[in-house]
Amino acid sequence: MSAKDQTPLSYKDAGVDIEAGERLVDAISPMAKATRRAGVMGGLGGFGALFDLKKEGWKDPVLVSGTDGVGTKLMLAFETGIHNTVGIDLVAMCANDVLAQGAEPLFFLDYFACGKLEEGIAESVISGIAEGCKQAGCALVGGETAEMPGMYPPGHYDLAGFVVGAVEREQILPRMDDMKAGDLLIGIASSGPHSNGYSLIRKVVERSGLNWESPAPFANTTLGEALLTPTRLYSKAALPLIRSGRIKGLAHITGGGLTENVPRMLPDGLAPRFDRASWPLPEVFRWLQAEGNVAEDEMHRTFNMGIGLVFAVAPDQAETALAELRAVGENPVVIGDIVPE
Template identity: 50%
Template sequence: MEGASLAPIPVKSSGPISYADAGVDISAADRSKDKIKLLARRTFNKNVLSEIGSFGGLFGLDLSKFPDPVLVSSADGVGTKLKVAFELGIHHTVGGDLVNHCVNDIAVQGATPLFFLDYLAMGKLEGNVVEKIVTGLSDACKANGCALIGGETAQMPGFYQPGDYDLAGFIVGAVSKDRIITGEKTQVGDVLFGLPSTGLHTNGYSLARKLLFEVAGYTADQYVGAIKEKTGAALMKTHRSYLGIIRKLHAGDCVAGMAHITGGGISENLPRVLPKGMGAHIDLTSWQVPPLFTHLQELGQVEQDEMFRTFNMGIGLICVVPADKVKKAKAILNRANERFHVIGRVVRGDRKVSYA
């Protein structure tokens, strides 16, 4: 009615309402941050100029190592591999998955990883889970010579289901301008070296989980003869870092281009480092596809093209080696005890991959 005022809505409360009543425990977050600081400090070096907890992380670039520096950055997540981690209660490996994935993404361009930041979000903060995740991040950063200088741990009640969380990361590296690897020097006849993956790494999990858990009806702790291990163990193998061997090959000037085989598989990642007018031919007989991938294909009658643009098929890194550097590249790989396969060649084409 005109002139009428709205009556206040009565609120029932037994007393003052806090942030904790809304599902966000600041005290628990503070306790977790103290543990995170200790884990992050293990990765610090002389270039880290700030403490964990600052509004921004400070990092001093050593120009003596990079005379004409170019910064290289990448961001990524762990994806639905986290669903398997939730089911198994395994949280210490996903941090390594994330760091190694990001490290590989910039290393294939010749970059040295400098620092890393993470984003961890969950409905209710569980201190023991946070500590396991950040331990994995810290261990992987330290192994890759990368400083964990900051991040965000967010409590989002009502957004995530109990026990669920999401994890993403951001990395920055550097390379001198004349040492950037772009693939532009690739030529027809260059040889493709494939380095083995450790399972699915962090891609293709939505299809893999559907095939293993829905189509086949396996449980995560079930031993499967076709893959010779438990389903969960096969899916939770850590995404490996190729940084060490990439550095050796790069120092020996043995690579014209490199492709980290992630989402999109070989079919969509290898063309990213092929110049215009060139393609790649892959010899399918040159390596034995691990049983996990062949079993997935059998379970869903998945087409070959779909397999090669969804999964890495046992090849996590492809190096484009100039024909006159093949012998040297093989010697470097053998000295490093690094397994590899010569899987194909660069051919004339329209930046597509053919298989035979």
């Protein structure tokens, strides 16, 4: 019988490199600092993150929280080696959701899990998270980087995000009691599929015979880069309208498309009616539909089809709302109205 191996073991021998984790924290600290806002108390490294609502001037705030991930869009990042955009997606999927309740995103935390910490990859992902926080106007106040040997294949990781926002009590959306048949639906553009429908997208690409380095049939870049275009952040466009009291409801168009997300802001007895010819369909969706022979209704319940955010407004407020959105660089379109169910 052989003698038991008595070689001293360390955490690094088990696959966890504490020093690499510390170097990552040092690298990302300036990124987090660049997103700081007045209410943030302290810095990275505490057991929890503190935020002072009073210091930000809130009067009667209600907190709104949200959590989400990026889904199988991560597979494109693994396969292309492009890791600096999925962090933007992560923030957007969370921040746009709390925005739909009328809330300004205040602070964000992330969870990054991998089998082995590859510093270039982790730093690239978190740089995207910091960029997303800048675009949303929220602070990156902390998170968790988990190195778990054996849990993930080499080069793979998982992401989750957590956002907390606030809204003054009288500005909470949707205002379902105010919704009426005849109210209009205003849409603003998405940047593409955002972070939804990527299991279907990957099947379509597989059928097409193209690879991620192939020229995209619908854009002047590679297919991988085009399909990794990050989700848009809508805070800066939507918050002025929310605070003006001009809008009655807001829908973030994620999985389920317009047909499933817009009804979430409507009371029983009312339904949305869309004019699908009222906005231009981005070429990426034309290509996906043609290449995958995807039915029209399946497209509309899987993808946002070019509309990332929808506002519900009274008819007499529509022109003002459209003008305010144009003033901040949007190209808003009346995409339908609200009718009896």
